[in-house]
Amino acid sequence: MTNNNNNPKYQALPEDAPPPYAGPQMPAPRAGPSNYGATTAPAGSHVNAPVYLVGTNAPVQHRYEHGMILIPVRQPVRMVCPYERKEVTTTVERHASGKAYCAAAFLAIFLPPFCFLPFCMSSCQVKVTVIGAAGGIGQPLALLLKANPLITELALYDVAPSAGVAADLSHINTPAKVTGYRGDDQLPAALSGAHLVVIPAGVPRKPGMTRDDLFNINAGIVKGIATAIAKNSPKAFVAVISNPVNSTVPIVAEVLKQHGVYDPKRVFGVTTLDIVRANTFVGELKGADSQTLSIPVIGGHSGVTIIPVLSASGHTFSDSERETLVHRIQYGGDEVVKAKDGAGSATLSMAFAGARFANSVLEASVLKKAGVKECTFVKSDVVEGLEYFSTVVELGAEGVAKIHPIPNLSEYERKLFDAAVPELKGNIQKGVDFVNKS
Numbered sequence: 001m002t003n004n005n006n007n008p009k010y011q012a013l014p015e016d017a018p019p020p021y022a023g024p025q026m027p028a029p030r031a032g033p034s035n036y037g038a039t040t041a042p043a044g045s046h047v048n049a050p051v052y053l054v055g056t057n058a059p060v061q062h063r064y065e066h067g068m069i070l071i072p073v074r075q076p077v078r079m080v081c082p083y084e085r086k087e088v089t090t091t092v093e094r095h096a097s098g099k100a101y102c103a104a105a106f107l108a109i110f111l112p113p114f115c116f117l118p119f120c121m122s123s124c125q126v127k128v129t130v131i132g133a134a135g136g137i138g139q140p141l142a143l144l145l146k147a148n149p150l151i152t153e154l155a156l157y158d159v160a161p162s163a164g165v166a167a168d169l170s171h172i173n174t175p176a177k178v179t180g181y182r183g184d185d186q187l188p189a190a191l192s193g194a195h196l197v198v199i200p201a202g203v204p205r206k207p208g209m210t211r212d213d214l215f216n217i218n219a220g221i222v223k224g225i226a227t228a229i230a231k232n233s234p235k236a237f238v239a240v241i242s243n244p245v246n247s248t249v250p251i252v253a254e255v256l257k258q259h260g261v262y263d264p265k266r267v268f269g270v271t272t273l274d275i276v277r278a279n280t281f282v283g284e285l286k287g288a289d290s291q292t293l294s295i296p297v298i299g300g301h302s303g304v305t306i307i308p309v310l311s312a313s314g315h316t317f318s319d320s321e322r323e324t325l326v327h328r329i330q331y332g333g334d335e336v337v338k339a340k341d342g343a344g345s346a347t348l349s350m351a352f353a354g355a356r357f358a359n360s361v362l363e364a365s366v367l368k369k370a371g372v373k374e375c376t377f378v379k380s381d382v383v384e385g386l387e388y389f390s391t392v393v394e395l396g397a398e399g400v401a402k403i404h405p406i407p408n409l410s411e412y413e414r415k416l417f418d419a420a421v422p423e424l425k426g427n428i429q430k431g432v433d434f435v436n437k438s
């Protein structure tokens, strides 16, 4: 153990920083390829976890392979893992035979994706506001967000009482401080300083309700919330869950434009549930691990505007399997509405999907993790004549970093695309008109 008072990253750790992911272990020295020192990676370790040379701030390049962390060495070096409160050094030496060995004390590496957490916690305040937090989606979503150690404040707002939800969640021993807000007067405080605002406010679809009924109620709710965001947290990332997403995203954008604070990179329609469903249904059908699947679902977020790109799944399907899957992904919401028999729509699966999306935004913007991708409904020019479209989007520190083009489509998927475009165009226009003509 050595002190490294010259390492500002180490010094920046706050007194109350959490302990490392796991207790110290002493991995046995392992052989690695020539010129590499190797140490067994602790369970849950991650390739992006930094290692620094003692006395410098220079990160040491390393690779992660087959459960080993491989570190290039040409001479004995000492390294510091900045996660440990009591600094840990690792000595890497080349073996006389020419193979490099690592006699490691321990590389205390956090669970992915939170491997940069101690750095972040020392300097960042990450406030996430959930609007509609007392609702069917809002409550489980807030629970999942409370479990995310990147969040330092979780602000729960609703027009209905949310103090109980906040009190309940506040007893969970994760870092986020939970605050409850209710009613118009408290909305500015709920939004002020927010890094990310997630909006599951509104009414869910009930049996017998037309799309227009749903639109008329939720459009007004979302417009009001967007106005408050424009005034109180204009730089926040905004993740819109409230349906119809194809119209509510343009509503948010138009309101922000009217206030001169629109940044198209920061406004997202959350379509993640379609991807979650596609992965689940295909995994079930093909006996595959659905967690390893990453099926793009592009277009929009209702009925025929949902375009599952099953041809990119790595599996093959008969015509009837494909028909059934596509219908189930496009109308999965109906399955839940019917099963709940009037008691609401998808809430728990949506909360899971919403938390996954929020976590991705935080990984990219707070942890600055590279290569975070989600399908999301954003301002896009991948389809001529459509202002918004969902394809795979790479997220970055400022929101949308790269919009991927439409993947190769099969002939069948091309027909889905052709059916989606006019419907989507109408949905988008409806949202734009709601703000500009009302």
Ligand SMILES: NC(=O)c1ccc[n+]([C@@H]2O[C@H](COP(=O)([O-])OP(=O)(O)OC[C@H]3O[C@@H](n4cnc5c(N)ncnc54)[C@H](O)[C@@H]3O)[C@@H](O)[C@H]2O)c1
Pocket: 131, 132, 133, 134, 135, 136, 137, 138, 157, 158, 159, 160, 200, 201, 202, 203, 204, 205, 218, 221, 224, 225, 240, 241, 242, 243, 244, 245, 270, 271, 272, 273, 274, 301, 344, 345, 346, 347, 350
């Ligand atoms: N994007 C998706 O994939 C997806 C999936 C399922 C549901 N949804 C949509 O999410 C929304 C919420 O669904 P739910 O099942 O949680 O409904 P819910 O009725 O259970 O909860 C909605 C909450 O929003 C609150 N609310 C209403 N107006 C508000 C306002 N002006 N400000 C703040 N809060 C307000 C309500 O008080 C309620 O607590 C619906 O629009 C639904 O269609 C989206």
